[in-house]
Amino acid sequence: MQHCDTLIAPRWCVPVAPAGGVLEGHAVAVSDGRIAAVLPLDEARARFQPSVSIERPRHVLIPGLVNAHTHAAMTLFRGLADDLPLEAWLHEGIWPAERRWVSAEMVRDGTGLAVAEMLRGGITCFSDQYFFPEIVAEVATALSVRAVVATPVADFPSAWADNATEYLQKGADLVHDPYADHPLIATAFAPHSTLSLSDESLSALRVLADQLDARVQIHLHESAAEVEVSLRDTGKRPFERLAGAGLVNRSLLAVHAVHLTGDELRQFAEAGVCIAHCPNSNLKLAGGIAPVDRYLKAGLNVALGTDGAASNNLLDMFSEMRSAALLAKGVSGDASALPAAGALSMATIAGARALGLERHIGSIEPGKLADLACVDLGTPNSQPVYDVVSQLVYATRADQVADVWVGGRHLLDDGRFTRLDPAAAGARADEWRARIASASAIQ
Numbered sequence: 001m002q003h004c005d006t007l008i009a010p011r012w013c014v015p016v017a018p019a020g021g022v023l024e025g026h027a028v029a030v031s032d033g034r035i036a037a038v039l040p041l042d043e044a045r046a047r048f049q050p051s052v053s054i055e056r057p058r059h060v061l062i063p064g065l066v067n068a069h070t071h072a073a074m075t076l077f078r079g080l081a082d083d084l085p086l087e088a089w090l091h092e093g094i095w096p097a098e099r100r101w102v103s104a105e106m107v108r109d110g111t112g113l114a115v116a117e118m119l120r121g122g123i124t125c126f127s128d129q130y131f132f133p134e135i136v137a138e139v140a141t142a143l144s145v146r147a148v149v150a151t152p153v154a155d156f157p158s159a160w161a162d163n164a165t166e167y168l169q170k171g172a173d174l175v176h177d178p179y180a181d182h183p184l185i186a187t188a189f190a191p192h193s194t195l196s197l198s199d200e201s202l203s204a205l206r207v208l209a210d211q212l213d214a215r216v217q218i219h220l221h222e223s224a225a226e227v228e229v230s231l232r233d234t235g236k237r238p239f240e241r242l243a244g245a246g247l248v249n250r251s252l253l254a255v256h257a258v259h260l261t262g263d264e265l266r267q268f269a270e271a272g273v274c275i276a277h278c279p280n281s282n283l284k285l286a287g288g289i290a291p292v293d294r295y296l297k298a299g300l301n302v303a304l305g306t307d308g309a310a311s312n313n314l315l316d317m318f319s320e321m322r323s324a325a326l327l328a329k330g331v332s333g334d335a336s337a338l339p340a341a342g343a344l345s346m347a348t349i350a351g352a353r354a355l356g357l358e359r360h361i362g363s364i365e366p367g368k369l370a371d372l373a374c375v376d377l378g379t380p381n382s383q384p385v386y387d388v389v390s391q392l393v394y395a396t397r398a399d400q401v402a403d404v405w406v407g408g409r410h411l412l413d414d415g416r417f418t419r420l421d422p423a424a425a426g427a428r429a430d431e432w433r434a435r436i437a438s439a440s441a442i443q
C-alpha cells in the first residue's frame, strides 16, 4: 500500500483537462500538496493508505477556480458608489474614496474579507492589482490562498507611491524578492490603464518587465470613453500606445478588452496576449459587452475575473461563468456559443494560463498542485443532475461549495473554514463601514 495524505472520493470529478471529461466513482489522491493520482475508487482503496479520507457522495470535485482579475481590498467599498458609468464611478466615487482611505491597514482588512468570500465560493487563486501589494501578499500567505500579486504603476501619487519611478522601484523590489520562488505567491506589474501613464513611463515599465521576466496586466479598452479620451489626449488608441511601448506580447494580460477592432484582435492573437473577461463588472459599469465568442474563435486565451467588489458587487466565479456563457449567446445570436464546458475552462485552466501558472494549477491532473473545490449538487436548485458541467455553470450558487484545498491544505471543510475567521473579517469590515459612512455624511 502506498501512503497519501488525503483521498477525496466525490460522486463526480471534472478534471477540465482533458477537456469535456466527467468521471463518476473516481477518487483523487493528494500527497505533499500535489495530486498523486486520479483513479477509480476501488483501485484507489486498494492502492492508497490515506491519512485522511473524505467522502462527498452528492458532490462534484473541480479544479479550484481562478479569479484572473480583482482588486481584493475594494470589498470595503462594496456598495459605496453604485449605478454610475465607469468614468463617473472612478472620478466621483472610487478615486476620492481611495485618496481618503487607502492605507496598509485598509488593504489588510479588505483583502482578508475578500479572501473569505472567494474561498467560500471555491476560488483558490486570485490575481490582484491594488495599492500596498506587499500587504496583499502577506494576507494571502497567512491565509494559505494562492495569489498573483500585481503591483500598481501610475504617474499619479497615491498613499503607496508618489510617481512612476517610485511605483516601478517598489514594484521591482516585490517582483524580484522575496516572492521569486514562493509556494503561494507570484508577482506581476499592473499599470491601471494607459491613461494613467506617459509614453516614457510605459517604456520604463517595458524595460523593467523584460529585465525581471515579469508579466504585465492592465485595464485595456474597458469603455468607449477610455478609447476616446486616449485619442483626444494622445492621438492614439490605448492599444497603439501599449504596442508602441513593446508591451503587446505573450506576457500581457489585457483586462476587459471590450472594444477591440478586427485588426487589434488579430494582433493580440498573433502576439499571444491573454484576456481577462469580467462580464458582470462590464455590465454594471455599462462599459459594453466583450465579444468573447469572436475572441475564442480567433484563438485567444480568455480567462474570467470578477473585478473588484465596488463594480460587481460579488467575488463569485459561478456568477461570472453563468454571465459569460449567457452573454456570449445573447451577443452572437448563437445559443451554442460558449457552452458550459467552455465557461468552466475559462474559470480554471484558461485563468491559470493567463497568469502563467498552467503547469501548476487549473486542472485535476497528477503532478499538479492540489488546488481543488468540491461542490454540493444535492441542493434543490441543482437537482436533477443530467449534466454535471451544465449544472455547475447554469444552476449552482457559490455557497454550494463545501470544500476547498489549496496546495493540499483543507481550507474549507464541509462548509467550515479551518484557518480563517469570517466573523472577525466581517466585524473589521463593519468598522470600516462606520468610519467611511460617517465621513461621507459630514462632507
Ligand SMILES: [Zn+2]
Residues within 6 Å of the ligand: 069, 070, 071, 219, 255, 307, 308
Ligand atoms: Zn479592475
